Amino acid sequence: MTTFTVDFDPNNPDLTDDTWTQNEIFLQVFNSGDGELFNALYREDSISNFSGEPLTGEARLKFFKEFLATKPKLEAKVTFHYTAGDVALIGVDYAIDGVNAEGEPFHLEGVCTDVLVKGEDGRWLMAIDRPVAKSGLVA
C-alpha cells in the first residue's frame, strides 16, 4: 500500500486548487507505479501526451499501466501557474529516469504544460498534459 505525504484520498482523487499540492500529488502518484490510480487523476475525456501521442479513455489507461509498471521516477518543478476560475494552466520542468523493456536505463527531460479543471463536484483533475522533451524520447 502506497502512502502519501500529502493530503490525498486515492478513493476520491482531487488535485486541489493549490499549485504546490497539485504538483506534489501528481509526482507521488506517478512514482507509486500505480497506473490505474495515476489515470484517476484524469477525467475520462482528458488528453495525455505522455506517450508521444494524444491518448484518452481506455488507450490512456493502458499506456499509464504499462509505462508506470516499471516504476520510472518523475521529478518536476513548477515554473509558472495561472488560474482563471475553474481552470488552471501550469508549466513544469520535468525529468524522468527509468529502465526500458530491455533493462537499459533511460533519462527524459523537458518542459510540460498542464491544464487542470474543476468539475461540478468541486474536484480538480487533469484535463490536458503536453510534455515537450528536450532530450530523449517524448514523455
Place this chain on the structure above:
Amino acid sequence: MTQLTNDVEKHTALYVEAFNRGDADAVNAFYTDEAVAVWEPGKPLTGQARIDSVKEFLSFGPKMTAVPRQSFVTKDTALLIVDWSIETVDEDGNPETLKGVGVDVLRLGADGNWRYAIDDPYGQAE
C-alpha cells in the same frame, strides 16, 4: 470531437478577424469573465485591467496573423499552441513586429461558445 476541434480552430480565426478590425469590444467578448491574459511575460492581467489593455493595444492599429500548431480538445476544455505575429507601431510610431508561440486555454461555455480562459502568448519558448 472533430466538430469541436473545428469550432476551436474557427475561434482563433474569428478572434484574429475582430483583432484586425480594431474592435476591442468584440475581442474582449472572446474571453471568460475570469480570464487571465499574460501579454507581457510575468504580468498576468484580469478583469478591467485586461479589458482596458486590449483597448489601448488596439489603438495602435496592430495586425495579427495566427496559425494553430497543435490543438487538444476535450468536451469542455481545450489547449491550443499557436504560432502568431503582430505588426504594430511602438510608442514613438516606429514599426514593430511582435511574435511568439502562444499557449491558449479555452473553455466551452453553457451557451455553446468557446472562450479564452488563459491567454499566454509567450507561453512556449520556441
